[in-house]
Amino acid sequence: MALVxxxxxxxxxxxxxxxxxxxxxxxxxxxxxxxxxxxxxxxxVDTEVPSxxxxxxxxxxxxxxxxxxxxxALALISDEVEEVYxxxxxxxxxxxxxxxxxxEMEKVASQFVPTDRPAAGxxxxxxxxxxxxxxxxxxxxxEQIPGSGKDNRVTKYDILDYLTKRESAPIPPLVxxxxxxxxxxxxxxxxxxxxxxQRAPSVEVVSTPMEYVSKPAHSYSGEYEIIEMDRMxxxxxxxxxxxxxxxxxxxxxxxxxxxxMVIWKNKIKHEFMKREGEGMTYTPIFVEAISRALKDYxxxxxxxxxxxxxxxxNINIGIAVALNDGNLIVPVxxxxxxxxxxxxxxxxxxxxxxxxxxxxxxxxxxxxxYTISNVGSFGNVMGTPILVQPQVGIMALGTIKKKPxxxxxxxxxxxxxxxIMFLSHSYDHRIVDGALGGSFxxxxxxxxxxxxxxxxx
Numbered sequence: 514m515a516l517v518x519x520x521x522x523x524x525x526x527x528x529x530x531x532x533x534x535x536x537x538x539x540x541x542x543x544x545x546x547x548x549x550x551x552x553x554x555x556x557x558v559d560t561e562v563p564s565x566x567x568x569x570x571x572x573x574x575x576x577x578x579x580x581x582x583x584x585x586a587l588a589l590i591s592d593e594v595e596e597v598y599x600x601x602x603x604x605x606x607x608x609x610x611x612x613x614x615x616x617e618m619e620k621v622a623s624q625f626v627p628t629d630r631p632a633a634g635x636x637x638x639x640x641x642x643x644x645x646x647x648x649x650x651x652x653x654x655x656e657q658i659p660g661s662g663k664d665n666r667v668t669k670y671d672i673l674d675y676l677t678k679r680e681s682a683p684i685p686p687l688v689x690x691x692x693x694x695x696x697x698x699x700x701x702x703x704x705x706x707x708x709x710x711q712r713a714p715s716v717e718v719v720s721t722p723m724e725y726v727s728k729p730a731h732s733y734s735g736e737y738e739i740i741e742m743d744r745m746x747x748x749x750x751x752x753x754x755x756x757x758x759x760x761x762x763x764x765x766x767x768x769x770x771x772x773x774m775v776i777w778k779n780k781i782k783h784e785f786m787k788r789e790g791e792g793m794t795y796t797p798i799f800v801e802a803i804s805r806a807l808k809d810y811x812x813x814x815x816x817x818x819x820x821x822x823x824x825x826x827n828i829n830i831g832i833a834v835a836l837n838d839g840n841l842i843v844p845v846x847x848x849x850x851x852x853x854x855x856x857x858x859x860x861x862x863x864x865x866x867x868x869x870x871x872x873x874x875x876x877x878x879x880x881x882x883y884t885i886s887n888v889g890s891f892g893n894v895m896g897t898p899i900l901v902q903p904q905v906g907i908m909a910l911g912t913i914k915k916k917p918x919x920x921x922x923x924x925x926x927x928x929x930x931x932x933i934m935f936l937s938h939s940y941d942h943r944i945v946d947g948a949l950g951g952s953f954x955x956x957x958x959x960x961x962x963x964x965x966x967x968x969x970x
C-alpha cells in the first residue's frame with residue numbers, strides 16, 4: 514500500500530499558514546481526485562482544499578481547529594481502495610526476523626508521523642511550542658494558559674494574548690537553589706527556528722503551579738457595549754501591525770484635475786449600461802492609469818526578499834473592498850494591464866460582487882503586486898493607507914469635488930469650475946525613494962488629467 518501526502522497548498526504570496534475549519538471527509542472514506550476534502554481559513558479567505566489524488570483517506574494529521582503551515586502534510590491518502598486480505602502466518606517468525614520486520618515498519622511509519630505531538634500530557638501544535646520556546650515559557654507555565662481551540666487546546670492567538678498580558682502584568686518566578694526549571698523540548702523538523710541568543714542564568718529558576726491570572730478588567734462608567742473581535746478583524750489587526758513594523762512607509766500627495774475623466778464617464782455611462790448590462794464606476798479608469806504608470810516605473814511593482822529586490826513582470830492590482838460586516842478584503846485583478854476599459858469594468862465589477870457575496874477563492878486573493886483603496890467612496894478627501902505586505906506601494910483615491918481653479922488657455926489664465934481629487938501614494942522607503950514615489954503618483958495624475966474625452970468604448 515502506497516501512501517500519498519496531501520499537503521497544505523499555497524494560498525497566496527504572503528500567507529504561510531491556515532487553520533483547519535472542518536474536515537468534509539472522515540478517515541476510511543473514499544475520495545476522488547480534486548474532490549473537496551476539508552475547509553480551511555486564512556487571514557483573507559475561507560476555502561475548500563481538494564484532494565491531490567483518488568483513493569482512501571487513510572489518516573488525518575491536522576485536526577479541526579489546528580493550524581497548518583503551507584507545504585505541511587494535512588492527511589495521508591492510500592492508493593488502495595479495496596482492503597487486501599493477508600492470510601495468517603503459519604510458521605512463527607524467529608526473534609531476529611521479527612525484530613528486523615518491526616524496525617522496517619517503524620522506519621516506514623516514521624515518514625508519516627505528523628509534527629504535532631502531545632507535550633506534558635496536553636496537546637500543543639508545533640507553532641505554539643515554538644512560540645513558547647522563543648519566549649522562554651516553561652512547560653509548567655504553558656499548562657496554565659487557557660485554550661480557545663477544540664478540546665481547550667492552546668492556539669497561536671491564545672499564547673500571543675497571554676504574552677501581551679504577561680508583559681503588562683508579569684508574575685515573578687520563585688528563585689530556588691539547585692532546582693532546574695523545566696523547559697520545552699525541541700520539536701523535530703520545526704517550521705519556526707528560534708534566533709534568540711541563549712542566556713546563561715546566574716541562578717536556577719523554577720515556576721510554581723498557579724492559575725492563569727489576566728490583568729484587571731477596565732472599569733467603565735456609563736453605558737458601554739463590549740464587542741469581541743471576530744477572527745477576520747483580529748487577523749487584520751495583526752497584519753496591519755506587522756506591516757508597520759516591517760516597512761519604512763512614507764506618503765506623497767498629488768492634487769489632480771480629473772474633469773476630462775468625469776465628463777467622459779458621464780457621457781458614456783448610459784451607453785455602457787445599455788450595451789453591457791452593468792454600470793461603470795471610476796475604479797477601472799484608476800486601475801488603467803495605475804497599470805500604465807507601473808510600466809513606466811517598474812520598481813514600484815516589486816517586493817523585498819531580505820536584501821534582494823524582486824521585480825514583478827505581471828501587473829496584478831489589489832482592490833480594497835469594504836464588506837458588509839465592517840471588515841476589509843483585497844481581491845486581486847490579475848494582469849490588469851492587458852484589459853481594455855470595457856474588460857476592466859467587467860472584471861472589477863465581478864471581483865467586487867464576489868467579495869460582497871463571500872464567494873472569493875484563495876486564487877482571487879493571491880499574487881497582488883500593487884493595491885488601491887478608494888477612500889473617496891466614503892467621502893474622504895485623502896488617506897494614508899498601510900501597505901499590503903510584501904508589496905511596496907498602495908494608493909488611496911480621494912473623493913472628487915468641484916472646485917474653482919485657474920485654467921490656462923492660449924488667450925491667458927481664467928477661472929473655472931473643475932473636478933479635483935487627491936491621490937495619496939504610500940510606499941516602502943527601503944527601496945522606493947521620495948523621487949520615485951512622488952514621480953509615480955504624479956504620472957498617475959497625468960494620465961487621469963489628460964484623459965481623452967472623445968474616447969470610444
